[in-house]
Amino acid sequence: MALFTLRLSIFSFLLLLTPFVQAQQQNQLAKPQTVADAPPLTLQDAIRLGLEHNYSIRLSQTDQEIARNNVTRGNAGQLPIVDASFTRTYNLNYSRQQTGDNAPSVVRGGRSNALVGNAGVTWTIFDGFGMFIAYDRLRALEQSQQHLTRATVEETVEDISNAYYDVVRQSGKIKSLEEALLIGQQRIDLTQAQVDVGVSAKVEVLTARVDFNADRSLLIQQQELLTTAKINLNNLLGRTATTDFSPADSIVVERTLNQESILQDIAARNPRLQQARVGVQVANYDRRLIRANRFPQLDLNGNYGINRNINNNAIVITRTNNTITTSVTTNTNRIYGPNYGFTIGLPVFNGFNNRRLEQNARVVEAQSQLLLEQTNLNLSTEAAQAFAQYQNRLQLLQLEEDNITLARQNVAIALERYRLGLLTPLVLREAQLSQIAAATRLLDIRFQAKQAELALRRLSGTLVQESATQQP
Known part of the structure; x- marks a missing residue:
């Protein structure tokens, strides 16, 4: 009887000592999991870095810059074209000239030089309004690239946000496993105390340690998943993969999205849909440009030229009283002055190629309209699927939020009952695994x-817009 009383007193003392042991174990487990000097990173900062350094966005912005540079009236053919040329040549010649039976005249090393300069302008006055259509087409192409860049930005921001929240998710799982390790350590301590007072077998301690090591194994694997998630986010942010950070934001789900308003916004603001609409305009401009080739083209031409030729060894033949004499002299010719006029080009027949090109352009225009309708349908389908998933996940989210509270309460009760010796280790372990699964x-x-x-x-x-205005 006295021995039983002594064991009961020791067991009660250990129960009182358990909260102190729990605090000690919590500090010991928390230290290895804390990343030293990991700077916090908010979602807003991540998006800002992505907009500045992401390669997909930067490449799309360069394409947009090229499209913007192409929108000029000169590129559309509305401005005159001015050309100028300058040519200077030097000659060293051997000349031999003979008239009839007379002795030939020979000049060795004859020198001459020529100067030719020309400046001309050509200005298309009328080409079936093709130049104006071409300018509108260039502006449409710029708008198309703007929509494409915006779509790239939004898709990249979505990828960055998903990658950031994945880091938050993996970090949350690590915290859940750390809580499980704390409970597992408490179980080991309580079981060891029971073994020490002789109310439990050593196999229970070994089982508790096996379960504890299994949870540690899960934690190590989860740390690898967290590292992978961070590397993925760093890649999207355009920075070194090994850059360490800790997420400063949590996952907060907006629960008031409305399907009707979303569909209205898609029709009015979706960049992919707007790009498809601009594609129809570009196809229309292409067809009209081909049709403009059926009209005559009127060009104004102007030119100013100079042509000077100096021959230092020109042979001059003179005839006097049936006597032919030759002499060498310098001959200079100069021709300069303006000329102007106009050119009318009238397409008559080119093997029906214009008609073929116009027919193909009509087909392309119809294809662009079909692409617009297909894009609209795909976006509506994707929105319906995303909204259905959104509603379903909201219901599951509410259920799991309630469930995690119950799971934590269940573990707390099971742990207390285990301390009092009213619960088996197997039931405690099941409660612990239920909490991990619920989390x-x-x-x-x-x-x-x-x-x-x-x-x-x-x-x-x-x-x-939502990401840009979001506060950390």
Whole structure:
């Protein structure tokens, strides 16, 4: 009886000592998992870095700059073309000239030089309004590239946001596993205390340690997933893959998105849809440009030229009283002055190629209209799928938020009952695994709900504005 009382007293002392041991173990487990000097990174800062350094965005911006540079009236053919040329030549010749039976006249090393200069201008006055159509087409191409750049920016911002929230998700899973390790350590301590007072077998301690090591293995694997998620985000931000950081924002899901307003925003603001609409305009301009080739073209021409030729060894033949004499002299010729006029080109027949090109242009125009309709249908389908997933994930999110509270309460009760010796280790382990699974499901569902929300905002063309105004 006295021995039993002594064991009960020791066991009660260990129970009182457990909170102190728990605090000690919490500090020991927390230290290895803390990343030293990892600077915090907010989603807003991540998006800012991505907009500045992401290679897809930068390449798209250079394409937009090229399209903007191409929008000039000169590129459309509305301005005159001015050409100038200058030529200077020097000659060293051997000349031999003979008239009849007379002795030939020979000049060795004869020198001459020529100067030719010319400046001309050509200005197309009328070409079937093709130059004006070409200018409108260049402006449409610039708008198309602007929409493409905006689409690239929004899609990249979505990728950056998803990658950032994935880091948040993986970090949350690490915290969940760390909590599991704390509970596992408490289980080991309690079981060891029971073994020490003789109320439990050593196999229970070994089982507790095996379960603890299994949770540590999961934690190590989860740390690898977190590292991979950080590398993926760093790649999207255009910086070194090994750059370390800690996410400063949490996953907050907007729960008030409306499908009707999203569809209206898609029709009015989606850059891919707007690009397809501009594509129809470009195809129309291409067809009209081909049709302009059927009209005559009127060009104004102006030219100013100078031509000077100096021959220092020109042979001059003179006849006097039936006597022919030759002499060498210098001969200079100069021709200069302006000339002007106009040219009318009238297409008559080119093997029906204009008709063929115009027919093909009509087909391309019809194709662009079909592409517009297909883009509109695809966007509507994608929006419907994303909204259905969004609603489903919101319901699951609410369920898992309630479930994690119950799971934590269940673990707390199970742990307390285990301390009192009213619960088996197997039941405690099952409660612990249920909490880990519930926490994992909650993080995954929250991440998936945020993905659906981001997809809807990207489709509606509001993601970039929302991201730019989001506060950390």
